[in-house]
Amino acid sequence: MTADTRPPGPPRRRTDGQGGPALADLLARVERAEWPPPDGTFRVLPQPPGRVAAVVAFTAHTVVAADVPQEWVLSLLDRADATHATGATDLGAPMKPAFLSALAARTGRRIGALDQVMLAGRLPGPPPLELTEITDSGHPRVRRAHRYRDDVRVYGADGGLVLVGRGLAGRWELAFEVEPDRQGRGLGRTLARAARHLLPPGAGAVWAQVSPGNATSVRALQAAGFRPVGAEVLLVAP
8 A cells, every 4th residue: 555645635836936935945944854845835936046957846845946937837737637647636747757848848958867866964074985086077977077066076986986066056966886896895885975074064964866766876875874855857958
């Protein structure tokens, strides 16, 4: 049996213009475990500064952060409700291909992956393994990191890499990878935990985006102290 977390009745169509809370404020509250209310709200926020627009989903609370008319977004969601097979409110509509394709076409952007989003607090002291900072701008991981993040720092370990940088709405994000011949030995978990030590003073937490099907990385992040908080799709310029 699966739990039904849908609130009673139709979702609340809530919009926030430039005067409303920014996405960065919402994410900062999530870092403090101040969760958005699970009341079926669909919120429309301005696109944050930086490279990407986004659709971010928490429990029964979804945010569309893109420079599109609020009425247009809500009309698409109303249409999705009307065509839902069960006749019930479709809280997952903003994450489905029909809505994302329309949003990508409207903004001229490319749809990224649907990722699980995980979160962990900053840890004091040195990381739990020896790391060497990589400054070679031609390194494939460095090039990719700079396409999505600012203030990127990349570190190499024996058999793996870990990076931290500022991504969506200025939040701190991590990425890590382990060489094939070093997998299965706990290095991914150690690299993910190391990222929590690499944040600058004053940073509250670090976010991780991971494909739900990448069970190995999900387990490594959980073992490093990360907890799931939602899901998101980024829309990037082509």
